[in-house]
Amino acid sequence: MVADNGKKSKVAERGEEDSDHIDGELVLSIEKLQEIQDELEKVNEEASDKVLEVEQKYNEIRRPVYIKRNEIIQSIPDFWLTAFLSHPALSDLLTEEDQKIFKYLVSLDVEDCQDLKSGYSIIFNFSPNPYFEDTKLVKTYSFTEEGVANITGTTIKWKEGMEIANGNGHEKKGGKRPFTEESFFSWFGETQQKNFSDGVTDEVAEIIKEDLWPNPLKYFNNEADEEDFDGDEDDEEGSEDDEDGEQDDDEEDDDEDDS
Amino acid sequence: MVVDKGKKAKFAERGEEDSDHIDGELVLSIEKLQEIQDELERVNEEASDKVLEVEQKYNEIRGPIYRKRNDIIKYIPDFWLTAFLSHPALSNLLSEEDQKIFKYLESLDVEDFKDLKSGYSITFNFSPNPYFEDRSLKKTYSFFDEGTTNITSTTIKWKEGMNTANGVAYEKNGNKRPFPEESFFSWFGETQQKSISEGFSDEVAEIIKEDLWPNPLKYFNNEADEEDFDGDEDDEEGTDFEDEDDDQADEDDS
Numbered sequence: 001m002v003a004d005n006g007k008k009s010k011v012a013e014r015g016e017e018d019s020d021h022i023d024g025e026l027v028l029s030i031e032k033l034q035e036i037q038d039e040l041e042k043v044n045e046e047a048s049d050k051v052l053e054v055e056q057k058y059n060e061i062r063r064p065v066y067i068k069r070n071e072i073i074q075s076i077p078d079f080w081l082t083a084f085l086s087h088p089a090l091s092d093l094l095t096e097e098d099q100k101i102f103k104y105l106v107s108l109d110v111e112d113c114q115d116l117k118s119g120y121s122i123i124f125n126f127s128p129n130p131y132f133e134d135t136k137l138v139k140t141y142s143f144t145e146e147g148v149a150n151i152t153g154t155t156i157k158w159k160e161g162m163e164i165a166n167g168n169g170h171e172k173k174g175g176k177r178p179f180t181e182e183s184f185f186s187w188f189g190e191t192q193q194k195n196f197s198d199g200v201t202d203e204v205a206e207i208i209k210e211d212l213w214p215n216p217l218k219y220f221n222n223e224a225d226e227e228d229f230d231g232d233e234d235d236e237e238g239s240e241d242d243e244d245g246e247q248d249d250d251e252e253d254d255d256e257d258d259s
Numbered sequence: 260m261v262v263d264k265g266k267k268a269k270f271a272e273r274g275e276e277d278s279d280h281i282d283g284e285l286v287l288s289i290e291k292l293q294e295i296q297d298e299l300e301r302v303n304e305e306a307s308d309k310v311l312e313v314e315q316k317y318n319e320i321r322g323p324i325y326r327k328r329n330d331i332i333k334y335i336p337d338f339w340l341t342a343f344l345s346h347p348a349l350s351n352l353l354s355e356e357d358q359k360i361f362k363y364l365e366s367l368d369v370e371d372f373k374d375l376k377s378g379y380s381i382t383f384n385f386s387p388n389p390y391f392e393d394r395s396l397k398k399t400y401s402f403f404d405e406g407t408t409n410i411t412s413t414t415i416k417w418k419e420g421m422n423t424a425n426g427v428a429y430e431k432n433g434n435k436r437p438f439p440e441e442s443f444f445s446w447f448g449e450t451q452q453k454s455i456s457e458g459f460s461d462e463v464a465e466i467i468k469e470d471l472w473p474n475p476l477k478y479f480n481n482e483a484d485e486e487d488f489d490g491d492e493d494d495e496e497g498t499d500f501e502d503e504d505d506d507q508a509d510e511d512d513s
Binding site for chain 1: 284285288289291292293295296298299300302303305306309310313314317320321324327328331332334335336473474476477480
């Protein structure tokens with residue numbers, strides 16, 4: 001029978017003195033083994049497809065919940081700004097100026113492509129503001145079959161004088177940054193194509209998508225370590241952890257107002 | 260209403276001059292937000308459970324196929340030894356002596372615990388041999404919810420003189436090994452409990468389970484880079500079959 005000669009090479013060492021009959025058995029065994037591997041591969045592909053189906057289904061279930069959530073968040077002033085500032089990694093990314101801009105941040109949205117595999121977008125929605133013309137800043141990641149990540153980001157239409165003030169004027173693509181105070185908004189300009197083999201595509205994106213987006217309330221409440229929270233909350237501008245004590249303060253203020 | 264004071268903390272900064280009414284609305288919004296997060300968490304748990312169900316189902320489908328595969332492999336002499344030696348990482352782990360021992364290796368088996376999450380074991384089955392009494396060497400990894408991993412392993416019953424020869428006599432738990440030729444079999448002795456935060460770092464186990472076990476034929480055939488194979492095969496002890504006709508001719512002549 002015609003056999004793939006490559007497959008026989010490793011066993012030829014042993015099979016020199018064997019008759020063709022045994023060699024033939026070996027070859028047969030290897031062929032059967034290959035069939036088994038092919039069968040396993042089909043099973044694995046089917047498993048991956050089914051897992052993806054489940055994830056796609058639950059992603060669709062989550063969408064309306066996220067939309068509902070967005071509406072509730074509108075009633076909480078500076079929600080996303082607070083959440084960012086309470087996140088251990090993200091807080092470092094906002095300069096003083098960025099924080100002022102974030103006061104105009106109306107909502108954040110993370111949307112997967114419908115099939116989940118092809119990519120996702122992170123959208124920052126702003127109300128009209130003195131910093132840039134845009135009301136929507138989007139960064140999109142598209143993954144191709146070959147493992148390449150295509151990244152696109154809104155080119156921000158900064159209003160006059162606003163870009164330099166934010167340290168964005170001298171931004172270099174992906175290289176060293178002369179300003180110590182790098183603006184968060186330079187992130188929208190970082191759009192080089194990357195390969196998965198290079199490692200993490202975009203850490204900020206991953207943190208927002210995988211960590212902040214699923215449960216921003218946890219950070220907003222500074223509940224990352226809930227046991228510590230009640231005891232150690234020490235930037236006490238208005239911490240009312242000590243219910244009785246603070247209440248008294250409030251009541252005192254009220255009294256003052258009344259008088 | 261009774262409200263978790265912690266949640267009000269962040270607003271109080273802004274809300275000092277607000278009336279109680281607005282504070283009340285804020286608190287209500289935050290409570291509603293918490294309910295949404297709880298809803299999301301339920302959805303996520305359900306999704307994880309469903310994904311695990313799928314994986315468990317396919318693991319059961321794979322079981323009999325692996326058994327069938329094992330039966331076929333018995334007819335291929337030195338299959339696992341060859342596959343190990345052809346694997347870029349694993350080949351470095353076998354000393355000369357280990358390779359001799361591996362000639363008695365009948366089969367390899369990787370089995371997940373039924374629920375998949377709790378762990379798995381890797382079993383090396385040997386025919387009777389001059390090196391150790393055991394027929395089966397097994398290493399088991401158990402994962403607990405708290406994130407710790409328990410590792411248990413066969414204590415090899417080496418036959419007289421065989422242990423030292425393999426350089427494992429001086430093995431220290433997880434530390435420096437004075438012998439340059441470390442035996443692969445010392446891997447069975449490495450059983451310190453680790454927490455996942457340290458990173459589950461039994462690389463050998465991961466390579467065997469995730470890379471070798473799913474498709475050992477790929478390595479056996481040295482097909483890792485298939486285009487190179489036919490051209491670059493240069494440890495030519497027996498690649499006569501590349502040129503089948505010549506070989507046939509030789510045998511006929513002799």
